Amino acid sequence: MIDPFGREVTYLRVSVTDRCDLRCVYCMAEDMVFLPKRDLLTLEELDRLCSTFVDLGVRKLRLTGGEPLVRRDVMSLIESLARHLKTGALDELTLTTNGTQLAKFADRLANAGVKRINVSLDTLNPDTFRKITRWGDLDKVLAGLEAAKKAGLAIKINTVAMRDANEHDINDMVSWCGDQGFDLTFIETMPLGDIDGDRTEQYMPLSIVRANLQKEWTLEDTDYQTGGPARYTVCKETGQRVGFITPMTHNFCESCNRVRLTCTGTLYMCLGQDDAADLRTPLRQSESNEPLIAAIHESIERKPKGHDFIIDRRNNRPAVSRHMSVTGG
Ligand code: SAM
Numbered sequence: 001m002i003d004p005f006g007r008e009v010t011y012l013r014v015s016v017t018d019r020c021d022l023r024c025v026y027c028m029a030e031d032m033v034f035l036p037k038r039d040l041l042t043l044e045e046l047d048r049l050c051s052t053f054v055d056l057g058v059r060k061l062r063l064t065g066g067e068p069l070v071r072r073d074v075m076s077l078i079e080s081l082a083r084h085l086k087t088g089a090l091d092e093l094t095l096t097t098n099g100t101q102l103a104k105f106a107d108r109l110a111n112a113g114v115k116r117i118n119v120s121l122d123t124l125n126p127d128t129f130r131k132i133t134r135w136g137d138l139d140k141v142l143a144g145l146e147a148a149k150k151a152g153l154a155i156k157i158n159t160v161a162m163r164d165a166n167e168h169d170i171n172d173m174v175s176w177c178g179d180q181g182f183d184l185t186f187i188e189t190m191p192l193g194d195i196d197g198d199r200t201e202q203y204m205p206l207s208i209v210r211a212n213l214q215k216e217w218t219l220e221d222t223d224y225q226t227g228g229p230a231r232y233t234v235c236k237e238t239g240q241r242v243g244f245i246t247p248m249t250h251n252f253c254e255s256c257n258r259v260r261l262t263c264t265g266t267l268y269m270c271l272g273q274d275d276a277a278d279l280r281t282p283l284r285q286s287e288s289n290e291p292l293i294a295a296i297h298e299s300i301e302r303k304p305k306g307h308d309f310i311i312d313r314r315n316n317r318p319a320v321s322r323h324m325s326v327t328g329g
């Protein structure tokens with residue numbers, strides 16, 4: 001699958017549910033209305049869709065959400081998709097999770113062939129954690145991380161940098177990730193969906209985060225790439241990677257290799273644009289995958305060059321109206 005700008009699409013991110021057990025302030029409104037369960041693709045349909053993408057050249061699959069581990073029986077989907085790892089068709093099967101369910105699932109994930117996971121964690125302070133997630137329990141996430149480590153999963157922590165909320169915790173995050181052997185990536189808040197709050201208040205450019213970190217740590221630039229939008233440094237004192245995802249201050253679209261599928265079978269060719277393709281209809285239209293494959297090819301032809309996010313006081317509306325939890329972060 002090659003798009004009109006010559007980029008090969010080899011990475012599919014799948015939001016397996018828009019639901020979540022937390023309500024992070026940058027991600028969701030407190031009283032989120034979730035999709036009716038009847039609109040969701042079944043796990044079998046998700047498997048068929050993902051497997052078709054693998055047949056068409058996808059080498060990396062990431063399950064996300066919402067919180068992927070709160071979807072009932074999601075492990076059966078993961079264990080089934082793992083067959084593509086065994087055949088060599090897929091290089092990596094992974095997930096992004098808030099970690100609350102990891103104590104329960106870490107062993108099964110590792111046994112299925114998952115090698116590394118991204119865990120979102122914005123602070124190590126229990127009170128701040130509760131404020132950011134609106135009701136989360138930090139201990140549950142730390143226990144989940146411990147279980148994941150024990151199961152042998154490599155862990156990368158994702159931290160959304162927010163002005164005031166956690167800007168004073170970032171040194172602790174670097175130090176703790178160093179002790180734990182976790183890589184760490186900082187993310188800027190992106191204007192996705194209504195959230196009950198003012199994004200200009202939350203937004204913290206990573207140029208400032210990096211400048212503050214460099215007062216304490218030696219961050220050496222590296223060429224390390226995961227095919228994603230992060231630019232990585234190595235922290236000399238801890239030996240761990242510290243990455244920066246800067247959608248707002250640095251446009252990373254030129255090397256974009258990914259598309260995103262929602263739990264209702266809608267394919268977004270760009271996180272920051274509204275254009276989408278309905279894959280549920282061709283999926284259900286026939287037992288043959290022909291109509292689905294044609295719809296996928298047609299959508300890749302429409303993959304846009306990039307996003308045009310902007311957060312400023314004049315433009316205090318989300319760039320796209322859907323939440324990250326729908327498209328899959
Ligand atoms: N629930 C899982 C989790 O939190 O890791 C997976 C889904 S979550 C939507 C994926 C990632 O998106 C998380 O790291 C979260 O911090 C990030 N995220 C959510 N909303 C965001 C926003 N508006 N701007 C930047 N990152 C966001």
Ligand code: SF4
Binds near residue numbers: 020024
């Ligand atoms: Fe849930 Fe992840 Fe969004 Fe937080 S960032 S509300 S954990 S989906």
